Amino acid sequence: MYNRKQAARNPIRLGRVTTTDTGVDSLADVTSSEDRLRRFLLGLPGVDQVGAEARAAALSTRSIKTTAKAYALDLAIQMIDLTTLEGSDTPGKVRALCAKAKRPDPADPTAPQVAAVCVYPDLVATAKFELRGTGINVASVATAFPSGRSSLAIKQQDTRDAVAAGADEVDMVIDRGAFLSGRYGLVFDEIAAIREAAGDTHLKVILETGELVTYDNVRRASWLAMLAGADFIKTSTGKVSPAATLPVTLVMLEAVRDYHEATGLHIGVKPAGGIRTAKDAIKYLVTVNETAGPDWLDPELFRFGASSLLNDLLMQRTKLATGHYPGPDYFTLD
């Protein structure tokens, strides 16, 4: 099986992580055989559904005002992976989205840029060209997104295509069928193989929590992805309902916090799909702050996979600065 040490060959991916050898070694044992991996994942502490949802609801009641709100809105904008993943996407649509990523609010140059633009592999080159010199990353979904129902060879080739076209970040999907039937080793090996194919490209692993359903599964899949070499764990493709929810994100944040405790490595979290309002985005940031901690309040470690969220953030930002809401027509469609 794939060894975590290989994944840790370049552990300083984020320029901030420190590896504690003991932690990584002990977790390497965990992944030394399918049986051990299975026992480790099934031995993780359970998640009580009622309790997890109550905690998320309690965090949602935080009241973020004035200076705190201004900070949160700007941070949220900088954490957005501005996304278009439609069959109808064209180079024109992607160029428009890139323009929006560079200058989200045409009326206000102080509005920060987003973190990345997320597209299908065949449009990576277009996005890459549009975003040259901006510091905005191009993220590409890969591995037979969104279902992941294809052979490993095709998934690897899909990944290599995206990387060759210039993708800075690859968002892969896990094999949910394999996960749900308990073939954890298969899921692990596949993530590890994509990790190889992606090279040094930032790897986000989409768990598709809407198909995993239980929080116990979310916690296990989070650990599985981290052990297999994920830089980020991501909730959803956006093609399955429910997509990201606050309790699911809470459980994933607990997982990256615990993984950091064990290994010293910082793994990012990306809720994607269904987050449309600034109010919701702020709830997520509060949850990040009070669960994983302030280290994760950074686009290197937390992202929103979203499209319409951006305009609401911009609108609230303008409201905070000027005292009134501009109409929706003052913000660009893409």
Next chain:
Amino acid sequence: MGRFEYAPAPESRAIVDIKSSYGLFINGAFTEATDGKPFKTVSPASEEVLAEVSEAGPADVDRAVKAARKAYEKVWGPMAGRDRAKYLYRIARLIQERSRELAVLESLDNGKPIRESRDVDLPLVAAHFFYYAGWADKLEYAGAGVDPKPLGVAAQVIPWNFPLMMLAWKIAPALAAGNTVVLKPAETTPLTALAFAEICQQADLPPGVVNIITGAGRTGQALVEHEGVDKVAFTGSTAVGRAIAKSIAGTDKKVTLELGGKAANIVFEDAPIDQTIEGIVNGIFFNQGHVCCAGSRLLVQESVYDEVLARLKRRMGSLRVGDPLDKNTDIGAINSAEQLARIRELSQVGEDEGSERWSPECELPTQGYWFPPTVFTGVSQAHRIAREEIFGPVLSVLTFRTPAEAVEKANNTPFGLSAGVWTEKGSRILWMASQLRAGVVWANTFNRFDPTSPFGGYKESGYGREGGRHGLEAYLAH
């Protein structure tokens, strides 16, 4: 990127109109006290005087009991259950309509965070009235005989930790069953009870059905010992409960007592760890630990002790202590200087007895009564902090090795109000619940209340049940 510092988010006080002084609410109107001196109620968060309140002396108590008697005999007792229900529903709706105002008032007078008074206390208060309103015309199905009758006049004395919620627990079932009441709120937290008196006026409740008299221990004593009282209901300390039980011995009065507790919160090695930590925090730091059923003794299986403690301490570090009216405050002010002194004294005893004391770094306001969230480790059953009710944000941590030992330790207390069990194993939850000598056993949660669920204690935690169908029995003659 800078830190995410939450800016102050205070709930507005403007919604509350506090009068400079209050009389006694007797026979449907506010009246001057005829004897007894007025006293002040302060905000424990700032020591600011909020209002002056009348002390009811024996003559006032007598007036109130007579008004309740008259209302019981002439109006409320004979009234059809469905008509009593209309009044209770009306009160419940008025509480909902005025819930924001009542929540602010409760936080001001009590010191509890607005997040709790808004999200826990007030919804439960309204729910209690709605629930018992539904019973008023169905009493023959309450399991108290085919034609149950009210008892008459109920004397009700309530504590300061959940002023309005305790009022609801007392008044709603009493009225639904056809009794009339004289209620005395605690001397440090009378304001929401007085606001409730206004709600009774707003609801056109017939005069004398609800009477609210304010005062301290002397007033309470005069009330429960008054010979015109048929029923005594008390929530508060075991010492006062014992005195009440003695004073009514040999009389016809019925009594229910809801007294102290020293609940065990029991964590097994297979517990859902993150939710368990939340449950421990909620168990002891909810309402500053001013909760009779607080999970003040944490029993942790030794095999997970280190992990639980490390996670608990990390979580305690993110608790926000401060202004009760700030919507982001998790822990508010201690209710009174007297209570603060007791918490300090017992915490000192804990240190002196050799337990290790720990609190997260947190700045406490200079004005008002404050105590940081505190955990004691290395505590044994013999320590006073493991036996006595501290009634503050102070947790004592003990360990156990087997389920049987957990049960033994949990039950090894003169109290028996509540307990918590944390495990993913359903069969163990059921076994523990059958073994624990406690009125309420929570499984994988703590400090959850519902009007449909009976609540009450074993042993020195009192007798009788409040809430649910069982709560009606305390106000009905078989």
